[in-house]
Amino acid sequence: MTQRRRLSNTQNSPQSRQQPGTLMAQEEDDDSTFTQPSTSQVQRGLEKLTPAQVEQKTAEVVQYFLVKDQKKIPIRRADLVKHVVKDYRNIYPEIIKRAERTFDQVFGLKLVEIDTKSHSYILINKMEPVVGASIINPTNPKMGLLFVILSIIFMKGGLVRENLIWSTLKKLRVDPGEKHEEFGDVRKVVTDEFVRQRYLEYVRIPHTEPVEHEFRWGQRADKEVSKAKILEFMGQLHEQDPQSWSQQYREAHSTPSSSQASTSSQR
Template sequence: DPLTKEVDTLVQLVLQTYKLKKLVIKEDMLKIVNKKYKSRFHEILRRASFSTEVVFGIDLKEIDSVKPSYALVSKMDLPNDGRLSRGRGLPKTGVLMILLGVIFMKGNCASEEKIWEFLNKMRIFAGKRHFIFGEPRKLITQDFVKLKYLEYRQVPNSDPPSYEFLWGPRAHAETSKMKTLEFLAKINDTVPSALPSLCEEALRVNKEKVRKYSAIMAFWGGDPLTRRVTMLLQFLLSKYEMREHITKGKMLKIINKRYKEHFPEILRRASKCIELVFGLDVKEVDSKGQSYTIVSKLEITEEEKLSGGRGIPKTGILMPLLSMIYKNGNRATEEKMWEFLNVFGMYDGEPRKLITKDLVQAKYLEYRQVPNSDPPRYEFLWGPEAQAEASKTKVLEFLAKVKDTNSSALQALYKETWGDEEETASGREWAGAC
């Protein structure tokens, strides 16, 4: 094909411009295209755009300006513009998007054998250096795992040991199943609806995000700052999950600097939501308010276990439970507890394991048979860890904050955040957390 050379040349210009963080000027692109093919420039540009997107994970976005030009936007926020190593190599975002797609297609969990089977079809082999992606095994089992885009773990009870891949927390934070599905469809020259079961799941997850956003809208009355609160909330939760430092500068970048004057109010609202729903506190690290950290209100050391291996703890419901027990004379029957949880959209199933096993094993709750009850009935009390960490003062402060909040909106927010255990069943999706 006589256009292939022109397409390759244009791709090289795009990558060089991307490294320099500049716009791609249409005039510059026309200069490097052979005069014989100028009349076919749009075809050359279309093919070059396709290559940069599917191979390197970079989108060319046409922007309105006096001088026709294009912005270059990475599909994911990998370090060093997707090159991983500063100053060298080529962007690795494309292969990451493909891996996320394979994992999604395989039911949100793909065996190592299936991953390599797919990569081999792309002429990418373990132990054989690739001219774009470097040493593939290190890239997918170390680099992407360290950056928390992939989770690489041993299959439970496998002997000899076998391994599998899942989406990591950062992948959940930076992309979505629908975006991944659109990427896969583009590679296969089709549309997402041609993959009905995957499309249905991606749409379901998107609907869940919309529901959660609607719950936050109700929580804050739906004013113009609500969307910024939601964006900041997602950002803070992803940073907590990745145990990364949070700076005021990065938060301003997330909410858009146009909202700088509203930043204190936006941060206050996001902090309150995180505290009431997830049991986490946003704390200033320095006196100038330039950096922050997020800590559990109860200094829980078993967060990973209680959250099913993910960083957002399921213990956000613990403070309401302790409050419920306290208000009922320091003990609450199981019937009362479920009556309370049902209000928050939590029903028997996974929540039962959380309150009767996980929180009991972690010694935050005590679950015991009511003395002399026949047939047996059960009740909850504070466990020794709760008595050591959650003073009555903390509980009273929590109750005061809840009292000062629209209770029906708070219930909706709890319901949307903790009530959907279907997500857990289909790959334990962390869908942006509100």
């Protein structure tokens, strides 16, 4: 019992929570027991099941994604197999293919694998890009906060020290050292929630004392957020032509995500 309590205390200690490399290694280990079935294995598996059974399991997978996506935290294949797919793992590729079709045709969503190592998935809206009318909607203040931070990072070349983020937010009357009426603990929202959702990366800068961190765009932001829309917003804000920021303009209009988002916004 004593040894078990010590192990529990160690796992919950601040030091253990602040080791993302260890956590990522553990996540990869969780998925190492699953081997992607071959086409012939999937076919043999389907022959042992009725169409109704396959459809039911697909519906459970779709529901799992929709519920988990409400928190905007990427869904790992290991969790999906363990908690939902279970004994149907030998037809996993077929279930995912059918789930993708359901998201596309019924919900207007696209299932995207953002991390090929941990096999993590997110859902993105095919009908309307996140940046634009929806992300700066005052009814979703956290997305407004995120939009501001992503804009700062993009306009500063893709990498920003955290003290610049905090000082900019203070100018907007969002003090990370004080509890905010909309966001609560601002620092936790930015460095924990947005990071877990993969909108941001929060990386320690080597050889700094005291310890300093920097922010980058996360994998979800790269998939969902249009840099062209950010430039449009900044141009309106400063009453400038977006092309006056030549470096950012080239980047915004040379990436597939920006052109895709711009195209979908015109439909």
